[in-house]
Amino acid sequence: MATSQAEFTIGLQCKLCGKIYPKSPVNFCTDDFGPLEVVYDYPAIRANVSRAQIEARPRTMWRYRELLPLDGEPTVGPQVGGTPxxxxxxxxxxxxxxxxxxxxxxxxxxxLSFKDRVVSVALSKAREFGFKTVGCASTGNLANSVAANAAQAGLEAYVFVPSDLERAKILNTSVYGAKVIAVHGTYDEVNRLCTQVAFKFNWGFVNINLRPFYAEGxxxxxxxxxxxxxxxxxxxxxxxxxxxxxxxxxxxxxxxxxxxxxxxxxxxxxxxxxxxxxxxxxxxxxxxxxxxxxxxxxxxxxxxxxxxxxxxxxxxxxxxxxxxxxxxxxxxxxxxxxxxxxxxxxxxxxxxxxxxxxxxxxxxxxxxxxxxxxxxxxxxxxxxxxxxxxxxEDAVEKPALIKPSLDAFLEVFSGGDMGLAKSYGPAVLV
Amino acid sequence: MSVTVEIPSPMRDLTDGQTRVAAEGATVAAVLADVVTRYPGLRAKLYDGDKLRHYINILVNDEDVRYLDDLDTVVNDGVVVALIPAVAGG
Structure with missing residues (x-):
């Protein structure tokens, strides 16, 4: 009976034809290009988990580690998860x-997004596979998470995003020192480009060649x-x-x-x-x-x-x-x-x-x-x-701007209910 | 029309290791038919019976053929037809 973490994960399996692959950084079946998914030894896991054991662990996503596809302890994002x-x-x-x-x-x-769950699995796995450089195609949240977690892990990160992304999402990626590539195009075009880049370079792309592991998070x-x-x-x-x-x-x-x-x-x-x-x-x-x-x-x-x-x-x-x-x-x-x-x-x-x-x-x-x-x-x-x-930007009221006097406040307040934003409007007193 | 077809790495053992191969045809369908005639091993990778497999995207000069005329998309001399595995992202 399997008792170690590494033995709980059997390998990868094509969701279309069922072909089994060893644990490796590959995301599709070489026969029919169908997606690969992690396969576990559920009877072995069943014999090795209990509610009490899980409840005694820290409140992070790793309290369910037997059902995650790492061979050892998580080395990236050990404090992710456990949200309310x-x-x-x-x-x-x-x-x-x-x-x-x-x-x-x-x-x-x-x-600040669920992507930290998938990224901590993907980058812990990237380290197990020996990747030094990681990357992703992202609509923003994944970009933030790959950049931050790669920084903590000491991995080099290349993050590809559509160029029209929200400014905050780009800034929240660059701040961690990741190399951000803004692509003129849609996410799907970015994604396709990353597939081509992943073939050319030996990098761990979290949502391409590491995708089966990543998605489990x-x-x-x-x-x-x-x-x-x-x-x-x-x-x-x-x-x-x-x-x-x-x-x-x-x-x-x-x-x-x-x-x-x-x-x-x-x-x-x-x-x-x-x-x-x-x-x-x-x-x-x-x-x-x-x-x-x-x-x-x-x-x-x-x-x-x-x-x-x-x-x-x-x-x-x-x-x-x-x-x-x-x-x-x-x-x-x-x-x-x-x-x-x-x-x-x-x-x-x-x-x-x-x-x-x-x-x-x-x-x-x-x-x-x-x-x-x-x-x-x-x-x-x-x-x-x-x-x-x-x-x-246009959906919330601007604050009421007043002089620091009680009269000014009373004029804005007008006896109305300050709890309702719409009741006082954009009053600006000078 | 003479075009270039880009072969992704998991198919290259069937094209003698070549990353790009030449093919002829007036449409994407004709080009693919020509490629599998030249490299018969590719047929099972690209087709499930007569139907093209779902998880391969086909691009003509970087545009997905599903946004053009799909397999009926007309190809001109010198274009690049790329075959790219589709399971990625999200």
């Missing part, structure tokens, strides 16, 4: 539902949700979709907890996907019943972090949504901003535009009766609003 699962009663009331939770990765460490978001609910699964989970990987990994995490005996009942969770209308290849495939998503040539949305027109896991996420009995929908830029404001003003959580997408899609699914109001719903917030402030 918040009972969101005020938002629930606004949405008209009875049991609502928010998994808040807007406060994930160190770069997202499972920890699901492990934490289940553990924080008392080792059980919610009835409904809504997750934003860019490449379509996260939603699948959250569901996989539930299945694994059941397989290794940490949760006794098989998951029956319905999975729901959220996208922006300006880049909706997966939600379109779900809603139209199309077998394969139709790629979006030129995404056009304020939600740049989800602007992947040709999602690598589009096919699998669409199928998952159908097989679990969930649904998917997309929302406009105005609805995204409304979602961001609603979350901020009911729960005090400032999520990035992708969070606005998730909240707004939840509201839409409820309005369409796609989501029941009396069952338990978890909303996944994946990134921090401080990174996408441009989106709110």
């Amino acid at each position: 699962l918040i009972r969101a009663d005020r938002l629930a009331k606004e949405l008209g539902v009875s049991k609502l939770w928010i998994k808040n990765d807007a406060v994930n460490f160190p770069t 997202s499972k920890t978001m699901g492990f934490e949700i289940a553990e924080d609910l008392g080792w059980r699964f919610p009835q409904h989970v809504i997750a934003p979709m860019a490449g379509g990987s996260l939603i699948g990994k959250i569901h996989k995490s539930f299945e694994e907890l059941y397989k290794v005996g940490l949760v006794n009942e098989a998951p029956r969770t319905k999975m729901y996907g959220a996208q922006a209308t300006g880049c909706n290849p997966i939600t379109d495939a779900v809603k139209t019943g199309r077998d394969r998503h139709k790629p979006v040539r030129k995404p056009n949305t304020i939600c740049k972090s989800l602007a992947i027109g040709d999602p690598a896991d589009g096919y699998f996420s669409k199928n998952l949504i159908h097989t679990t009995g969930g649904w998917a929908d997309d929302v406009t830029d105005d609805e995204i901003v409304e979602g961001m404001l609603l979350l901020a003003r009911t729960e005090g959580i400032f999520a990035e535009t992708a969070g606005g997408v998730t909240i707004a899609v939840a509201r839409k699914l409820l309005a369409e009766n796609r989501l029941p109001r009396d069952e338990e719903i978890v909303l996944c917030i994946t990134g921090n609003g401080l990174k996408t402030q441009d989106a709110l």
Whole structure:
């Protein structure tokens, strides 16, 4: 029976034809180019894990290390994860539902998005494989995370992004000393370029040749949700979709907890996907019943972090949504901003535009009766609003500017309710 | 039309190690048919029966053919047709 961490991971397997590959930095099957996924020895893991053992460990994503594909201890991002699962009663009331939770990765460490989970796995693995240089194609959050975690690990980093990315996301990458390559083009063009670069240089690209390992990190978001609910699964989970990987990994995490005996009942969770209308290849495939998503040539949305027109896991996420009995929908830029404001003003959580997408899609699914109001719903917030402030430039009131006198304040206050921003307007007293 | 086809590394053992091979054809479909005639080992990599595999992207001068006329995209003399594995990113 396997008892060491290295033996829990068997290898990689093609999701299309099932061919097994050894643990190596490769992301596709050489027979049919299908995606590779990590395979574990679940019976061995089952014999070596328990709730008590996990609960005794530090509250980081690495408390579930047996279900992550490292051969040894994590050497990058040992403090990632362990973000709060918040009972969101005020938002629930606004949405008209009875049991609502928010998994808040807007406060994930160190770069304020769920990407720290995948990057800590990918870069720990990069070190195991002996890479000295790492890289990624990114819509922003991944760029931040690769740059920061590579800095901490002493790895050289090349980060490729679309040139029209939010200024904050570029600055939050450059600050860590990463080499940032801004490409004139869409994310999909950046991604394709990185595939070509990865073939040419012996670098560890987290979402290319390290992708099977990288993607596993997202499972920890699901492990934490289940553990924080008392080792059980919610009835409904809504997750934003860019490449379509996260939603699948959250569901996989539930299945694994059941397989290794940490949760006794098989998951029956319905999975729901959220996208922006300006880049909706997966939600379109779900809603139209199309077998394969139709790629979006030129995404056009304020939600740049989800602007992947040709999602690598589009096919699998669409199928998952159908097989679990969930649904998917997309929302406009105005609805995204409304979602961001609603979350901020009911729960005090400032999520990035992708969070606005998730909240707004939840509201839409409820309005369409796609989501029941009396069952338990978890909303996944994946990134921090401080990174996408441009989106709110025109949506929030400017502060009232007054002289330091009580009279000046009273003039602005006018007996109104200062709690409502709109009631006092942009009064400027000089 | 005479074009150049870029071969990704996992297919190069089937093209005698060549990274770029010459091919003829008026459309992308014709070019691919010519390539697999010249290098028969590539057929099973590129096609599942008669259908092109889903996880290979085809670019003509850096533009994905799905945004052009797909396999019917007309190719001119001297263009570069690149075959690129699609499972990446996100």
